[in-house]
Amino acid sequence: MLKAEIKRRHKAFGLPKPEPRPASWRSTKICEWFEEAAVHRQLERDATSSNWTGKDPYLRLIHCIVDDSIKESFRNDIQPGRMSIENRNREKTVWEAIADLWNDPGFAPVTEGGLAELHFDFIPSIAVPYEKVSSMNPATPQFVQNKITGMVTSLTRIISNWERSGQGDGGFHEDGAIELGVSSLRAAK
Structure with a gap:
């Protein structure tokens, strides 16, 4: 179960190659890998959490x-x-x-x-x-x-x-008159 998790995490976090092959690893090496991968996860989280936001x-x-x-x-x-x-x-x-x-x-x-x-x-x-x-x-x-x-x-x-939308000319006509919308005509009455 842990060996499949190692492969999943390696792929999910985009860790550097080569891909681990934990089939013949002993439990001590598996524990070491999880400890090392935890550092990589934090670095990955830090890198992705600071996206460009706002203006x-x-x-x-x-x-x-x-x-x-x-x-x-x-x-x-x-x-x-x-x-x-x-x-x-x-x-x-x-x-x-x-x-x-x-x-x-x-x-x-x-x-x-x-x-x-x-x-x-x-x-x-x-x-x-x-x-x-x-x-x-x-x-x-x-x-x-x-x-x-x-x-x-x-x-x-x-x-x-x-x-x-019809506003490509900014609402102006060739003669310089401004095109009035329906809402502005109602407001003028």
Whole structure:
């Protein structure tokens, strides 16, 4: 029974290979494995319990994307001069640069406040220092790429649905008149 549990836990917790073969293990080795696996379970639990939640990690990610040093990585700028080209080994990918900046404790972006015309959430400035996100999963290049791809996909879907709703032009007509909905006509009476 315990031997089957060892295999189950190894697979469930994604422990490193090789997979254990406890068929011929003595009870002392089985007990040792369970004690060692308990440490792995706690590490696994710690790693998965700190998912990105709330707006702070995403605001920090967006600030990383629009940072000037990252913009250069997107454009793949190469400094002029033969020596700089020959002396560079391999430049960081955009995803590595974003992950490094997101994980940098010295990077403390602040959103611009006072945008009440957009939404009341944008009235105050929002600071996103590293301390707010330090307990969450750190950004890795692959994780950053997946998050940005997911954000772009969601935003594309939202914009498409919004345009199909009839508000794609923002409710304005060519002559500059605002389209009035039924609820606004009732309120005017």
